[in-house]
Amino acid sequence: MQLKVNDLKIKLMSKRMLDKSATFFNGLMRCIFTWLVFSVAVSQVNAQGWDILFGGNGEDQAYSVIQTNDEGFIAVGFSQSFSGSDPFFDFNVYAVRTDVDGTVIWAKPFSEDLSANVHDYGYQVLETEDEGFLIVGALIENNSRNVYLLRIDKYGNVLWKKTYGTPEFEETGFDIVEAKDGEGFIIIGLTSDPDVGGSSDILVIRVDGDGSEIWTQTYGGPNRDEGTSIVALEDGFVFSAISKEDDDQNNNILLTRIDSQGEIVWSETIGEIGVGEEVRDLILTRDGNHLVMVGASNSLANSMVAKYDLEGDEVWTTEIDGESRLNDVVEIKGGDFVACGYKDVTPFKQAVLMVKVDFETGDLIWEKSIEGNIRTKFAEGLAETNEGGFIVTGYNSLSDFTAFNDVMLIKTDENGDLITNHIIGKVYYSTDGCNEYEEGDVDLKDWIVKAESDNATYFGTTDENGNYDIRVDSGFYTVSLLTQNPYWSVCNVEFTIDFNTFYDTTSFYFPVEAELDCPWLTVNVSSDEVVVCEDFTYTVNYANLGPVTVNDPYIEVQLDDELEFVNASIDWEALGGNLLRFGIDDVLPTNKDTFTIDVAWAEGCEDVQEDQAIVISAHAYPDTLCLEPGPEWDGSSLAVTGVCDQDSIRFYVQNVGEVAMAEGVTRTAFIVEDQIIFNMEPIEIEGLEPAEILELPAIKANGSTFRIIAEQSIDHPGYNYPTVAVEGCVEEEGESYSTGQYAQFPENDQDPYISIDVKEAISSNSPVILRGYPRGYQDSIITPTTDLNYTIVFQNLGTDTISRLVIRDTLPAFLDRTTIRPGASSHPYDFQIYDNGVLKFTFEEIQLLPGSSADAALTRGFVKFAIPQLPDNPLGTIIENSAAIYFDYEEPVYTNVTRHFVGCLDFLDEEEGCITVDTDGPTIPGLEIKVYPNPFNETVTIEIGGGYENEEVTFNLFDITGRLLRSQQFIGNKYDFNRNQLPSGLYIFKLESSEGKQIGSGKMLIR
Structure with missing residues (x-):
């Protein structure tokens, strides 16, 4: 391969770094640096998002990013870091897939041969209908460069790979789109003759769905022409290109429309003679009527956004002053355009540039620069997120001694802002007091750290090593550790930090000590949905959240009378009356474990009614506090x-x-x-x-x-x-x-050592559901001191086994995130609470079988957690909650919305309680009033016994607030009442004689 010597400025400005990247020598070894924490303020703030780095010891770059079907992201580029032979010369296609929070799901290099001196590069990615991906780029092998098309599935497994080109020419693919006629894909790039220096042509290749070549066309003049981007129309395509002028070294922009066979319909050269312009991306507007491109203008001194019609006529062009260039553009849901690239901060430092321009006029709406403390940040790829923000990818440099370093993934809000300051540290238990961390100290997992300012609150959760990492905006913060129970005390209760800049980090360790030398034994029991006459399994979780070992513990479980014990995963003893005792080993401080109980329905389960309560209780001993x-x-x-x-x-x-x-x-x-x-x-x-x-x-x-x-x-x-x-x-x-x-x-x-699980029997399972317990008086009424328990149930209805499942629940603002208690589950999980109170359960290797599996129980799962309300929630507070469930790489499935209404201060208060007081029975001696069936679905019978016959009676029906709903007369001692579209709920009735005297009253429940 011919080597070319260019100055550093040209290297930094060239998006397509095929030759240059392959010859750049990275002289410094470095460790993998991955930054990952997510934070958003509780109150309304402008900035949100995160900034993550990926890579290894070599040069790592990314050029394209998209939001995937599961709301996560995939970034594609190339890497030196994972070659098996020479990390300084071998480049491989590199793809990083994350979930919606930026957590890495997989990160893989792809190469024809990881152990040989073979280079391959990725420049563009798109998601296919089967949720896999196509990556286009270039493959260099034996001094021959060809267009490289890589097809992978959603797990990152290679399905097939194709190359296009000839040994005599060097070809590169820069962009790929799906054809509108449904017949495959179109690739654009360049082709060059290595024997003719400085000359290349635009290369367009059409392939079918399997990557087989349909046709290939080249376009261009005698100088260097490079295809950069292409869009699909109903009857063909439009591509953008950089075309070198004949008389000097300046570039112009070429905009060309071709038909479905690659024949030119029209071609327009854009730019002034003697003034350099470049185009880096081209999109078709959502309405299909215009083209928008971005790049650089004014001899590459300014960045540029331009809008053209489908005939190649200019609508408007906007230049952004400053040494800058735009590399990617999207049309946002609101109709305007957002683009990303880079700008020079100093001659030796570049920053990410993001701009937003008006759809109709091209007027600049905002311009944002993302710098950081590192030397260089280049943005190459951009996508709008489902929530209205943006995901940006590119690469950066960590020091003055390296040109490029890591793959960069940045998530911003709708204004291009993000949060970049970090509060990091460790939470640990030192048995010999409040000492500095040393070997042998106990790392405390799942403890919550809170950073609070006057207008924002952020949370972080400690990992298995006791480490926490919270990202916060600029401002003054009080940082505190929330103890899990009263048996612990924090040596340094809180500290303060004032962030007056960005990309700053402060560290603080929280040692804790025993406040009381006692164990804190907890137990939690729950199950999947309870379906009448279907066997099911209870999971019992127990933990010692105290500083002292629990000695000789055991757990007693009382099963519902409708159930029969079948088996358990640990030894058990039957105590009679459906009471079981389970001996467990001594529980060390901070340790936890779980066991399961298989149950069946007792004989006669077919008589169990819909919504009948099935109750199980677990009591852990010793139970002293x-x-x-x-x-x-x-x-x-x-x-x-x-x-x-x-x-x-x-x-x-x-x-x-x-x-x-x-x-x-x-x-x-x-x-x-x-x-x-x-x-x-x-x-x-x-x-x-x-x-x-x-x-x-x-x-x-x-x-x-x-x-x-x-x-x-x-x-x-x-x-x-x-x-x-x-x-x-x-x-x-x-x-x-x-x-x-x-x-x-x-x-x-x-109390922590008791858990009671109430499930209402149902006739069939729901694939995804969120249950809130208690449900609330009537349908939702609770007091301000009522703790809420949520159970999230999920089922795999797909045709493939689910290996990873994530639940995200953005908790309502009226719940106390600092005291959340994760509970029993069907499968092991990792628990996090972060941002403004986003709860996340991650089930790695869950292995949920497909819905068609013979064993339906293996297709389902659940998780339960408890959370108190914030202190002093006012009357009238409405607490609504729902969760999103991510099955592997599928679109998230959203649960129902649960609703609780803070309706009274105390259920038992005689004056201000919210429980309806019973109405009087019959007021005439000797009479008996019967109501049947009650509850009822459509019709209920009211019968007056005791000789009350042949007299007129008025039937009045009220709702629970006392509002009169129906008033009807009948003669005799029996009356059939039809609901006639009345909603389900509790109602009060009164019976009056023709003289207006009350005969009696009661209640009826409509299902």
Whole structure:
């Protein structure tokens, strides 16, 4: 290959560096430098995004980037770093694929022979219909250069590769597009005769879908002509090229339209004689009526954006002053154009240049420069992201001693801004106090670090080595570590940092020490959706989040009566009554583990109703907390139980503490029937001795779901919340009963060593769903102190095994991101919370089988997490949440939106509580009012027993706010009411005589 000597300035300005890159000697060895953290402010700020570097010890460059089907990105170029023979002379096509956050999924070199002196380069990439990619560039082998077309699948596996050209000429492909007629692709580049120095022609090659050549055409004059970009029309193509003038060394721009066979329709030379211009990219506008190109003008002193019609006539041209050049352009969704390239900051330093110009006029809207502390940043490729920002690729230099270094990937917001400052450090536990980090200290994983300013808050999560990295905007920040529980204390609670520049980094280590020398044993249990009569598996996660080992631990699991135990992944002991005990090994500080329980439905599962609650509880022992109780705790501890006893429901309150309730202290309890407070007056609990049981009056079974909620002893240690529900209790076997009411309220599992999982039985699985628990009173009402549990369920409905799955949940602003608790899951995951509170679960090597698999359970998975609300959420707060699920490289699938409404301060408050008080029963002695079926779908019967006949009755129906919805008259003792499009929910009815006297009232639930 002929070597050419050019000055550094020309090298830096040439986008197509085939000859020059192959001969450039990189004299410095360096380590792989990959920067990766993502941060966006909680409040509305201008900048967001990230800046990531990829590469190795050699020269690494990228020229093209696109956003992929899965909302991630792929950047393509070439690299010296991964050659097996000589890292200073062998170049390979290099592709980096990331997810939407910039996390590397794979990064691969591609070459005909990694161990030989073979060079191949990638200059453009496009995504194919099957979610794979085509990469076009050049292959140099045995001193012969040809156009190189590489076809890879979405995993980065090579499907095929083709070369085009002849041994006598040197050919390079710079751009590729898909033909509009559906018949393959079109490649543009250059071809040159090595024996004729300085001369080349434009090369256009049309290939079919398999890469087989259909036709090849060359265009140009006696001097150097280089095709740079091409767009597809319905009946042909338009390409741009650089064409050298006859009389001097200046370039002009050539714009040429050809038909589907490559015959010229028209060709226009653009530029002034004696003034150099270059074009680097060409696009067709979305409306198909215009062409837009970018490059350099004014003897390459200015960058340029120009708009032309399809006849080659100029509409407008915009020049951006300064030593700069634009290399790529996109039309954004709003209709304007954004382009990227570089500009000279100094003669020896270049920065990324981004500009936005108006669609109609070409007027400059904004111009942005991305510099950093490094010497050089070149932008070569650009794409608009789905969220309205931009992804930019190129390359950079880290020092004055190297021209180029790493592949660069920059994500910006819609204004071309990004955040570049870093706060990094480590979180660790030193058993000998608040000392500097040393060997033997415990790295703390999944701890959350917060950086907060007056108008923005950023989060980061520690990795398996205890390291955190938060990217923040400029400004003054207070950085703090959030402890996982009260057993830890932070040696240096917080520090402050003032960033008054960009691309700055500060480091701070957080040593923590034991506040209490106690274990903090946690347990969490959950499952996939519960489908009637289908076997399923529970996952039990447990962890010691305290500083001291848990000795002789075990976990007791109580299964629902509708279930039968089948097997477990660890040893177990049956204690009777569907209660199981699982012995586990001692749990060291910060360690965690998991086991599974396989269950089947008990006999008669076909009688289980839709939305019936299936409940499992897990209780980890030892279950003592080292927390000091409040000063007013009397030593008592209240617990509640409930049973269905033949035709009655019985609730009990017991003092399970070691001390009697203090004299004069009264706690209250309420009983809720479906959605109505059953007892008009609160139940008073007082004077209970240790182990003493208060039996409440029996409640006649009528198919409603009854729940007792009691106040715990004042200043009780921990988070105990006495409540229990009884569902499905009827007077006679076979009678219908209400369902869907159990999950309205939280269960008594706020203490870390207890987990209660409530699932409502369904008839069939949902492929993707987000469940919020508790669901909320009626349909969504919660108090400001209600913690929320979310379970995300997913299923592979595709035809291929899923090897990687990612869940992203941008948490609602009303939830406390600092105290999130990741829980049980079907598969191992990595947990992160970053940016303004984006929650990310990554399941590597999940291996979800295709939906057609015989074992449906292996096609599905789930993950559960809990999160409190922010303190003092005001009444009226609406908390809506949803998540995006990324199955391998597929388009993300979005879950449903869950909704919770902060509707009252306290469910049990007699004056300001939000639970509807029960209405009176029959007001005339001897009468009995029956409502059946209740709940109902379309029609319900109201029957008045006790001799009430042949008199006119008025039926009034109200919603739960007291608004009258229906008023109808009937004669007799029986009335059939039809819902007539009434929405599902709880309603109140009243019956009045013809004299206006109330006969009775009640409630009905429409499904």
